[in-house]
Structures are given as structure tokens and as C-alpha cells.
Amino acid sequence: MSTTYTIPVGPVHVGLKEPITAWLELEGERIVNARVRPGAIHRGIEFMARERNPIQVIYLSERICGICSFSHVICFIRAVEDLAQMNVPVRGQYIRSLVLELERVHSHLLWSGVACYTIGFDSAFHLGMQMRERVMDVLELLSGNRVNYGVATFGGVRWDVTPELEKALRGMVRYYRQEFTPFREIVMEDPVAQARMRNVGVLTRDEAVRYSAVGPTARASGLRIDLRKSSPYEAYADFDVEPVVPQDYFGEAHGDVLDRFAVRVLEVYQSLDIIEKILDGLPEGPFVEEANLNKVMASLKKADGTGWGIIEAPRGDDTHIVSLKGGVDNVLWWKVRAPTYANAVSWPIMFRGNELADAPLIINSIDPCISCMERMLVTDEREYRSEVVTRSELVKRSRQKTFELGSLKSKYVPGGGAEQ
């Protein structure tokens, strides 16, 4: 039998957290070919930034992603600090690292829960979601928010670590050391979970290099890369972070979904260690260089040039490039390159030779953040063409679309008009 048929996984799919489409060419249950089509959740955030000043953009950058919100903020702030030559007090750097690690714990816990859900292991999913509540409570105690923390600002952070928070943090670390191990064992030693994740979605070491995989995806393939070690930022130089690679723990790296699971799970323990080290070595002093935002704004208005920020987000390397022009309030331009952008290239390779049942798991295995990834993209799937659209053209088209929607409303007849 050589007839193939095409099945879309997405854009809206129970197994996926965010809209993305994978068109799978199937032969029975086996995937012969796969095409990944993003483009369903582009929001034009970078364009929006051009109508805002850098301080406003901090809070806009938090909205790029709901899970790695703090990574994007820090990345943006570091880019601006880079170009404006701003200084950050040591205590501020420590608190930034602390929140980054808390976010990593939060992100990895969420991911491991979702991975279990994707293979139908609902009990582990609920367990993971429940454990995630604790870190979210701590973040709420710190910032008053559960998702978009609003902690960072230029030259430091906005909230200090109080003794009360420190107590909660230590309690959280104890809680996770105690509760997370059973979860890890439940999933990784479960025969069904092993059958579903072992040798599925394999990305070999060479392929990971060739297709520029980053973060846990690359580490699961055996690559020893971690920006926290290779180019330490904030306070990470003090902690000597070792990249977590499966060959150190299990002898060899398969580069499959189970390895990606293991890497993320082990990174949670690593993050807990780092959080403890941060709490032990938290230096005294101010946590922000200049609290008066008017003064910060005045100095930013003078800044001119392009700055880079690159950090290890929970999903991999996050890069922001920001350009400011002297004498202009607003951001001149801003480019976000989220880790998923690099990892998504590996998807078609991971799909090779797997089955339809694995598809959502493989998509989820790189911990995709589609809304992070989709920065500027124009495709027309019906005619298989893609083009680059200028800003004015995009605005014109958007207005036309809105206009058409308005006129369509009156024409819409329920039950009919579904013809394409």
C-alpha cells in the first residue's frame, strides 16, 4: 500500500498549547513527510514597540510569551542596558537570576505536565500542574502577579527579596526536593511512558548541530551548550552552572523525547540548587541603580545605537536586538529571536519515521512557544507563495480586512456560505 493521505495536526488541537499546524503525510499511521506551517498567532509586537518608549516596552515584552515572560524582559532590558551602558547593582543581578531560575522551574514543570497529558497520562499531568502552583505562589508573593511579574526594570529590579519571601523560597525548594522526585519516578519509570517516549522524535547530535538546535532540545541530543556557562550573564558567573546532558546521567544521549524530558526534569533540580546558592550569597546593597524613571528615561533618550541581549531562557537561547536613536523617545527597532525559532527547524527531522500518535508529542517536545516565535511572517498557503510585505502595505491590508469583516457581517447567513 503506497497511498498516502494528509492530516493536519493543528492549528487548533487538543494536544497543542498554541496554534501551529503540522501537515503530516501519512502512510497508515507512519509519517512519511511533514510540513510545519506557523503563522496563526503573529501579533506584531515589535511593530507595537515602535510606538512606545523603552520603559513601556518592558511591559510589552512581557506579553510576548506567557511562560518565559521574564526571560524576554531580561533579554530586552539587557539589550537596552548594553547600548545605553547602564550599570546594575549586584543585588539586582542576583534577584534577576533568582526570578529567571524560578521561571525555569515553572516552565519545566508546566512542560513535563503537558508532555504527560500528550501521551494520555492525565494523572501525572494533574500532579505536575499541582506542583507548579507552589512556584507560582512564590512568584506572586514576590511580585503580586502569577504570570507577568513586572519585576525587572532598567538598572535593576523593582522588588526586593524580603525575609518573608526568603522563607517562602526555602520552603519551596524543600517542597520540590521532596515532591518532585516521586513525580519524576512515576513518569520516567512507567513502562507505558517509556514506550511512548523512548526512541521517538530522535534528533541526533550531528543533526542538532546542523540545524542549530538550542537549549534543552540540543542538550538532550548530547550537546554541552548552556549560555549560563559559556557566556554567563547577571549573577550566573558565581554559580558555575554545568550544562545538563543525558550522557552524564544515563551513559548515552539518545536525543529522543524521553531524553528531553529527563534534561528538563534534571534542570529543575539544578535550578533549585541555584536558587539556594542565590539565597545564601545574596549581597547587601541597593537593588536598583536609579529608581526614578524620569531620570532613566532622560538618559535613555540620549542613548544612540544598537544593543544585544542574549540569555538562556527555559527553552533555549533568547536573543533581543534593540536600536535606539538619540533624541527620540520611542524604540527605533527591536528584533526578538525566541528559542523556538531555532528549534522549530528540527521538527521535520524529528517527525521522520514516527507515527501519527507521536506527532503532538514531538511538537511539544521542544517546548514550543509559538507566540514567541512568530515575529514577522507572511505566507499564502492556498497558492504556496510567501512574500515580504512592507509596513504601510501591511497596515493597508489590515484595514481592508477589518473593513471586509464589517461588510461580511451583514452578508453572513447562518448554515450557508461555507464554500471556500
Place this chain on the structure above:
Amino acid sequence: MISVFILFLKIFAGMPLLALVVLLALLFEGADRIVNAKMQRRYGPPLLQPVYDILKLMGKENIVPRRASRFFFMTAPWLTLVTTLMIFLYIPTGSFPPVLGTEGDMVLIVYLLAMSGLLMAVGGFASGNPLASIGAGREITLMMSYEFPLAIVVCTMAWVAHRLGLPGEPFSLEPFAAVSVWKAVGKTGVMGLICLFLSLVLVVPGELGKGPMDIPEAKTEILDGLIIEYSGVNLALFKLTFALRSFAMATFMTALFVPVSLGSLLGVSGFIVAIFDFIFFWAKVLVVQMIFVTLMRTMFGRLKIWQASQFYIMKVAGLSIAGMILLSIDVIAR
């Protein structure tokens, strides 16, 4: 003419039983969801949630996809529900004999179970959705894998009952209700029975599409597969069928392997005891369903279709054959 009259009488007697069965199946489904939620440290829905769901769906519109084969798409839910309901007419409840005990036996029960699964697959194929087709294909593959161990279990049990001279028709479920099969065989036989029981336990998730074998309806893979295009009344019928199938398998297992009855425990008989036995029987079914359906589906993730197929054809079939051989040795040697 008279036999036809008796048949009608029996069907008339079966009506209240079927009504009770539908109600109990939905209540047990509610209990299943609550227990499942508690094991996952959630609150869970109210006990009557499945009833509400069915009532709500009953008031909704049936939508038939343009590509669907209308006739099969619309008839499949009804046929599968009727086939599943018929199973209960052949299972003895407590001390009461099955309503249609003389018209069918265990083979028919297995056949009806397979039939309702097959009709669900027909509905899936007829809906014209590629995902539903995949679900239906998976259902058939799964069925081909678990039918063999199931058939071995049923045939061995019937043969054992016949050879041991348990009272009642061969291949009927009645002998197992009257005499405990566990006491009727020797030590080797008990080991064989355990093997067969375990095989049946492992077949149950496949038969129901639950637990580690919820492959035809895999939500996160093929979006509920078979029933993806169903809505309104048709979906209500399918939901009812799913609840009834869980219930039927639990009832079948209880009737076959858990023959404990209040009457035999206390050594009394009579009509009042029979009524209590009737209630006690459903309590047993509840326990069996909670342990072998709810617990199983809470404990494991979902396998892939070839893994499930391999599991049934290699491991479960092997286990059931081992049980068959052990039981045969025990029965022949005595």
C-alpha cells in the same frame, strides 16, 4: 406461536432491567469520574454529570458532515446502543437468571461486544473525516488483537463448566452464578483461573477504549477519533454506549469471576434474599468497575496502536493460553 408469546413476555420483563441498566451505567460513569478525579487530587464533577450531559446533548441538533455517508452515519449510533443494551439480557444478575438465558450464551455476549465496537467503527468510517477513519482503523486493529485472548477466556471457562458438570446450559453464564468456579477446581486450576482473570482484566481497557488502550479515541492525537464528527443526539447515544460498555464489561467480569452472593455466604435462600442479592450484585459490579476500569485508566498513559496490538497478541494471548493449559490439566487430571 406460544414461544413467540413467551419471547415477547421476556422482552417485556427485560424493559425495566434495561432502564435500570442505563441509569446504573450513567451513575457508575459519574462515580468513575469522581474516583478518577479524587485519585488525581481534583474535585471532580457531580455524580449526575453524565446524566446531565446526555440530557443536554439530547436537546441538541444532529450535524451531518457533507462528506459523510448519511445512512451509516445516522444509524450507527442507534445500532451500537441497541447491541450494547442487548448484552444485559444475557447476563445473570445476582440470583436471577438472565432474561434471555435460553436464547443466547457467552459466545453471543462476546459477539455483541464485538458487534457494538464494529458498529462504532462503521460510524467513524461513515463520517468521512480522515481523523475518524484513523480512529476507526485503530478500533478494528485493537479489536483483532484482543478478541483472541477474550475468546480463549470465554471458551475455556465454558469448557471447564461443562466438564465439571456445573448445573445449567453449557456456554451459559448461569452455572457461574450458581456455583463458585474458584471452589470447583483444584490448585492448578486456581492458578489457571488467575491467568484467565488477568487476561480478561487486561482485555477490558482495550474493549472499552479506556486506560492505556484509549487509542481509538485518543484525544490529544486524533481529537476523539471515532466520534469527532458526531454531535447532538448521536453523540449522546455514543456517550451512553461508552458508559454501557464499561458497565457491561464490569458486569460480565463480575458474573464470570466474582460469584460471591449474599445467599451463599449466609446459607439462606428465598425471594427476599434474591432481591438483596440483586442489589449486592450491582455493588460487586461497582467495585469491579472501579478497580479494573477506573484505576487502570488513572494509572497509565496511552500506548501506541502497534504497542497495544503487540501487547495483546503476544503477552495477553500467552497469558490466556497458559491459563487454558493449567485449567485443562486440572480438569482432565481429576
